[in-house]
Amino acid sequence: MAEINAQTDKQFVIQKIYTKDISFETPNAPKIFTQKWEPTLDLNLGTHVNAIDTSVYEVSLTLTVTVKVGEATAFLVEVNQSGIFMIAGFTDQEMGPMLGSFCPNILFPYAREVISDLVSKGGFPQLILAPVNFDALYMQQLQQAQAQQAPEDKTLN
Template structure:
């Protein structure tokens, strides 16, 4: 297990200095599977089903500040394959990265945590999902690439629109 001093040294190495650089720097210190659940509730009958399953894939991104320089970014992916006969499989993954950020304002930190870090983590989470589905006895599920930056910008625009709508509404009735 890495000590906090080791992690701080890793962050110093990201900016190529001994902590004296004032330029913004961010990077992935480590990544890991925090939680993985694979359910194959209808095995072995589900292996005989001829109907093509409908896939439902859900993503959620979370970030938890560890201290002033480190944030845990969590990419949650839930995928379910269902047919009219039932659920073939369900895979739930919480894939995390410990992100080091220094000399960044709050907007930069937010953007890195919710757009760039998930972009970096996704290919590794995608492999875990593919392997888990294969290990459950089905063909590997290869998730399509995701434009996390585009989704992030879209969500920011929606939040701004909602804030503008709320600002334009009357405060109450007289």
């Protein structure tokens, strides 16, 4: 009978990828379509993890894109792209990057496609968001959390 080594018995399964919430607004239509198209773009993104069951997690990636022409908002689009992932056999140290970086990396292309479709259907030029380095964002988030925790640790001594 084969012996299973717990160190190599890691499992990762994508169970479902879905769009959880969508919002698209063009508050200054139809006037915005008569303006010279020199847009500025603001992108905000966030992630949220919800444990559904043992080894099953819902990871949500929220992207909010605001495009302005001058001071007028051309459009605002928000997409919450989510996925259900079965993740087992990873250490606690490995789970952070899996949920905070690896899963959002999987979800991002789906969210980018939804945003591109919404913007085009809203009457605007196609918008293709640049790739996002979720590994770097996750590391930055860890560093910020450590920096915020460090002053608290010093006050306890």
